[in-house]
Amino acid sequence: MDIGELITAKKALFDEYLLAYLKSTWSDSGVFDAFSYSLKAGGKRIRPVLTMLACEATGGNGSDALPAGLAIEMIHTFSLIHDDLPALDNDDLRRGMPTCHKKFGEATAILAGDALIFQSLSAICSSDYPSEVKVDICSAMADICGTGGLVQGEYEDVMAEGKDLPLVKIEEIYTKKTSRLFELCMYSGARIVCNDHALIRPLVDFGRYLGQAFQAIDDILDVTSNEENLGKSAGKDLAQDKATVVKALGIDAAREWARNATERAVSTLEKVRDERTGTLKELALWMLQRVM
Amino acid sequence: MDIGELITAKKALFDEYLLAYLKSTWSDSGVFDAFSYSLKAGGKRIRPVLTMLACEATGGNGSDALPAGLAIEMIHTFSLIHDDLPALDNDDLRRGMPTCHKKFGEATAILAGDALIFQSLSAICSSDYPSEVKVDICSAMADICGTGGLVQGEYEDVMAEGKDLPLVKIEEIYTKKTSRLFELCMYSGARIVCNDHALIRPLVDFGRYLGQAFQAIDDILDVTSNEENLGKSAGKDLAQDKATVVKALGIDAAREWARNATERAVSTLEKVRDERTGTLKELALWMLQRVM
Numbered sequence: 001m002d003i004g005e006l007i008t009a010k011k012a013l014f015d016e017y018l019l020a021y022l023k024s025t026w027s028d029s030g031v032f033d034a035f036s037y038s039l040k041a042g043g044k045r046i047r048p049v050l051t052m053l054a055c056e057a058t059g060g061n062g063s064d065a066l067p068a069g070l071a072i073e074m075i076h077t078f079s080l081i082h083d084d085l086p087a088l089d090n091d092d093l094r095r096g097m098p099t100c101h102k103k104f105g106e107a108t109a110i111l112a113g114d115a116l117i118f119q120s121l122s123a124i125c126s127s128d129y130p131s132e133v134k135v136d137i138c139s140a141m142a143d144i145c146g147t148g149g150l151v152q153g154e155y156e157d158v159m160a161e162g163k164d165l166p167l168v169k170i171e172e173i174y175t176k177k178t179s180r181l182f183e184l185c186m187y188s189g190a191r192i193v194c195n196d197h198a199l200i201r202p203l204v205d206f207g208r209y210l211g212q213a214f215q216a217i218d219d220i221l222d223v224t225s226n227e228e229n230l231g232k233s234a235g236k237d238l239a240q241d242k243a244t245v246v247k248a249l250g251i252d253a254a255r256e257w258a259r260n261a262t263e264r265a266v267s268t269l270e271k272v273r274d275e276r277t278g279t280l281k282e283l284a285l286w287m288l289q290r291v292m
Numbered sequence: 293m294d295i296g297e298l299i300t301a302k303k304a305l306f307d308e309y310l311l312a313y314l315k316s317t318w319s320d321s322g323v324f325d326a327f328s329y330s331l332k333a334g335g336k337r338i339r340p341v342l343t344m345l346a347c348e349a350t351g352g353n354g355s356d357a358l359p360a361g362l363a364i365e366m367i368h369t370f371s372l373i374h375d376d377l378p379a380l381d382n383d384d385l386r387r388g389m390p391t392c393h394k395k396f397g398e399a400t401a402i403l404a405g406d407a408l409i410f411q412s413l414s415a416i417c418s419s420d421y422p423s424e425v426k427v428d429i430c431s432a433m434a435d436i437c438g439t440g441g442l443v444q445g446e447y448e449d450v451m452a453e454g455k456d457l458p459l460v461k462i463e464e465i466y467t468k469k470t471s472r473l474f475e476l477c478m479y480s481g482a483r484i485v486c487n488d489h490a491l492i493r494p495l496v497d498f499g500r501y502l503g504q505a506f507q508a509i510d511d512i513l514d515v516t517s518n519e520e521n522l523g524k525s526a527g528k529d530l531a532q533d534k535a536t537v538v539k540a541l542g543i544d545a546a547r548e549w550a551r552n553a554t555e556r557a558v559s560t561l562e563k564v565r566d567e568r569t570g571t572l573k574e575l576a577l578w579m580l581q582r583v584m
Contacts, residue, residue, distance in 0.1 A: 027439045031447045082406060087398035106379035110402065111447045114374060117409045118438030125431035131423040138430055139417035146410030147319045155323045155403050 003282040007049055010062065014048040017066045018073070021123070034104040034112035035119070038077050041095040046214070046287075047072045047185050053283065054189025054203055057276045058196075067127035068137060068188035074120035075141070076181060079150055081113040088158055091236065129192060136195075137188045144180045153177025160243035170243050171212065179211025202271040203280075209265035210284055216258035219244035220291045223251060255291055262288045295574040299341055302354065306340040309358045310365070313415070326396040326404035327411070330369050333387040338506070338579075339364045339477050345575065346481025346495055349568045350488075359419035360429060360480035366412035367433070368473060371442055373405040380450055383528065421484060428487075429480045436472045445469025452535035462535050463504065471503025494563040495572075501557035502576055508550035511536035512583045515543060547583055554580045 001009070022036050048069030052062035084091040084099040085106065091099050101109035124137055145151060153176025160173060186207035190200045222237045223246055237244050245254040265284045269277040293301070314328050340361030344354035376383040376391040377398065384394050393401035416429055437443060445468025452465060478499035482492045514529045515538055529536050537546040557576045561569040 027444075029439045029444055029447070030451070031444055032439050078406075082402055085402065087402060107450050108447065110374055110377065110379060111443050114370075114405070114409070115438040115443040117406070118434045118443070121413065121430055122434035122438065125427055125434055131427045134427050134430075135417055135423045138413055138426075142410045142414035142417055146407040146414065147321045147324050151403050151407040151410065152319075152321055152323055155321070155400065158399050159322070 003279065003286045006279065007283065007286070010049045010052050011045045013063065014045050014052075014066065014069060014073070015042075018070060021070060025119070025122075030104070030108055031111050031115045034100055034108045035074075035077070035081070035116045037103060038081050038094075038100045038112065039074065039116075041097050043095050045073065047076055047181060050182060050185040050207070050210075050283070051189040053279055054186045054207075055192055056189075057203060057272070057274065057280055058190045058193040058199055059276065060189075060193035064192055065189045067123050067129070068192060069185070071120040071123040071137075071141070072181065072185055072188065074116045074123065075145055075150070075184075078113040078116035078120070079154060081109055081116070083154055085109060088154070089236070089240070133191055136191050140184055140187050140191075144184045149176050149180030153180070157243070162241045163243065165243045165248070167245070167248050170245055170248055173243060174212045174215040174245075175208060178215040179208040182207035182211035182214065199272060202268045203277075205268040206265050206280060206284075209261050209268065210287070213258045213261035213265060213284065214287060216245045216254060216261060217287060217291050219246050220251065220254050220258065222246075224291070258288060258291060295571070295578045298571065299575065299578070302341045302344050303337045305355065306337050306344075306358065306361060306365070307334075310362060313362060317411070317414075322396065322400055323403050323407045326392055326400045327369070327373070327408045329395060330373050330386075330392045330404065331366065331408075333389050335387050337365065339368055339473065342474060342477040342499070342502075342575070343481040345571055346478045346499075347484055348481075349495060349564070349566065349572055350482045350485040350491055351568065352481075352485035356484055357481045359415050359421070360484060361477070363412040363415040363429075363433070364473060364477055364480065366408045366415065367437055367442070367476075370405040370408035370412070371446060373401055373408070375446055377401060380446070381528070381532070425483055428483055432476055432479050432483075436476045441468050441472030445472070449535065454533045455535065457535045457540070459537070459540050462537055462540055465535060466504045466507040466537075467500060470507040471500045474499035474503035474506065491564060494560045495569075497560040498557050498572060498576075501553050501560065502579070505550045505553035505557060505576065506579060508537045508546060508553060509579060509583050511538050512543060512546050512550065514538075516583070550580060550583060 018039065022039065026032065048066070051065045051069035051072060055065035056062045080094060081100040083089050084094055085101055092102050093099065100112055104112065121138065124134055127134070129137070143149070153173055156173045157177050183204045186203040187200060190203050219237055222235065237246070245257045249257060262284050266281050269281055310331065314331065318324065340358070343357045343361035343364060347357035348354045372386060373392040375381050376386055377393055383391050385391065392404055396404065413430065416426055419426070421429070435441070445465055448465045449469050475496045478495040479492060482495050511529055514527065529538070537549045541549060554576050558573050561573055
C-alpha cells in the first residue's frame with residue numbers, strides 16, 4: 001500500500017468512526033445539526049490520520065487513537081466554523097459547501113462551534129483511556145488550543161490582515177494557528193501508548209514543522225489552485241491581504257520555505273530511531289508534492 | 293456571620309484567587325486582555341460560592357473547591373460574552389460596563405469566549421485534584437455545557453424570542469441555560485470530597501431547582517429593577533420578547549413560581565440529613581428575598 005492509499009484507508013476508518021459516534025450521541029437540536037453538518041462536510045482528515053500514525057509510530061494500534069483523533073477533528077472544525085464567521089474571515093464556502101453560518105445563521109454557528117469544544121472534551125472523557133492519559137490529553141488540549149496556540153493564532157491572523165509582517169512573525173502565526181494542533185495529534189497519539197518523553201518529544205517537534213509546512217502549502221494552493229479543487233473560496237488570502245509566506249516571499253520562495261519545513265520535520269524523526277516512523281516521513285513528503 | 297456576610301466573604305476569597313490565577317497565567321495577548329476584562333467585571337460570583345458551599349456540605353474545605361469554582365465561573369463568563377454578541381442577544385452593557393464585543397470588537401470577543409473554555413479546562417487539569425476527580429469533573433462539564441445543557445439552552449432561548457411558549461418549555465429552557473451549570477457547581481464541589489452517589493444526587497437536584505429559581509428571579513428583576521441596580525440593560529427581555537416566566541405568568545405569579553422552585557430546592561436538602569446543608573438552605577432563601 002503506498003502512502004496515498006494508506007491515508008485514504010485511515011481516512012475511511014475515521015469517517016466510519018465519526019458517523020457511528022454522531023449516531024450514538026444524536027440529539028434533537030439545531031446546534032447538533034449545525035456542527036454535524038460541518039463535521040461531516042469532510043476535508044482531508046489529516047489530523048485524525050496523523051493521530052493514528054503517531055500512535056502506530058510508538059508501537060500502538062492506530063484505531064486506539066480514534067477517540068483522540070475525533071476530539072482533535074472536532075476542535076479543528078470548531079475553529080473553522082468560528083473563523084468563517086462574518087466578524088472574522090467572512091467565508092461563504094468551505095469544503096465545497098456553504099459555511100456553517102451561511103447554512104444555519106450566525107447565532108447557530110457561534111453556538112455550534114462552542115458546543116463542539118465540549119463535544120470534543122466528551123470524546124476524550126468517554127473513551128477507554130486510563131484516567132491519567134485522559135487528563136494529560138485534556139491538559140495538552142487546554143494548553144494548545146487557548147491563548148497558547150490555536151485561538152491566539154487565529155486572533156493574530158485576523159489582526160495581521162493588511163500588515164507587512166516579517167517572516168519570523170508569520171512563522172509564529174503559522175505555529176500557533178496550525179502547528180500546535182498538529183503537535184496535539186502527535187502528543188495524543190503517542191501518549192495513548194506510552195509516557196516516554198524521549199520518544200514523544202521528537203514526534204511533537206515533527207508535528208510542529210509538519211504544521212508549518214502544511215499551512216504554507218495551504219497558502220500556496222490558495223493562490224495557485226481554483227475554487228473547485230480547493231473546495232473553498234480561492235484567492236481569499238490575497239483579497240484579505242493575509243499574512244502568508246506567499247505574500248512575504250512570493251510563490252517560488254514560499255515553495256522553498258515549505259520544503260525546508262518539511263525537511264526539518266523529517267529530520268526530527270531520525271531522533272526516534274524506529275522504522276515505524278517511516279510512514280510519517282512518507283506523509284510529510286506526500287503533502288509537499290501537492291505544491292511541487 | 294449571617295448568610296449575606298458569609299457570601300460576601302466567600303466571594304472575596306474567590307476574587308482574590310481569580311486575580312492571582314490571572315496574574316500567574318498572564319499572556320501578552322489581546323484575547324487574554326478581553327477575557328480577563330469580562331472575568332474581572334465581577335458579578336455575584338454565585339457559581340463559585342455555590343461550588344464552595346457544596347464542598348463544605350459534604351465535609352470538605354471550601355477553599356479546595358476554588359479551582360473547580362474558577363473553571364465554572366470561566367464557563368459562565370464565556371457564555372455571557374457569546375450571548376451578548378450582536379448575532380445573539382446584542383447587549384451593550386454587562387455588569388455595569390461595556391460588553392466584551394463593545395469594548396474589544398466582535399472578532400476578539402468571539403475568540404475570547406472560545407479561549408475561556410480552554411482556560412476553564414486548564415483550571416481543572418492544573419489543580420491538585422486526583423486524576424479520577426479531574427476526569428469526572430471534565431466529563432460532567434462536557435455533558436452539562438454542550439448540547440445537553442448550557443449552549444443548547446442559549447440556542448433555545450434565542451429561538452424562543454417572539455414565541456408564546458408553554459410554561460413547561462420555559463422551565464426546560466431555564467433548566468438548560470441556567471440550572472445545569474448550577475448542577476455542575478454542586479457536583480464538582482461534592483465530587484472533590486467524595487464519590488457517594490446518595491450524597492451527591494440530592495445536592496445536584498438542589499442545584500437544578502436553585503438554578504430555576506435564580507433564572508426566574510433574574511427575569512423578574514429585569515422588569516422590576518433599573519439599569520443602575522442590575523448593572524446591565526434593564527427591560528431587555530420585554531424588548532426582545534424573550535420566553536420568561538414573567539411573560540408567561542405575569543409578575544405576581546412569576547414570584548410564586550420562583551418561591552416554589554426555591555421550596556423544591558430546599559426540600560431536596562432534607563434527603564442529605566446533614567446539618568452542613570443549612571448554609572445552602574439559607575442561600576436559597578436569601579436569593580429569593582431579592583424579589584419578595
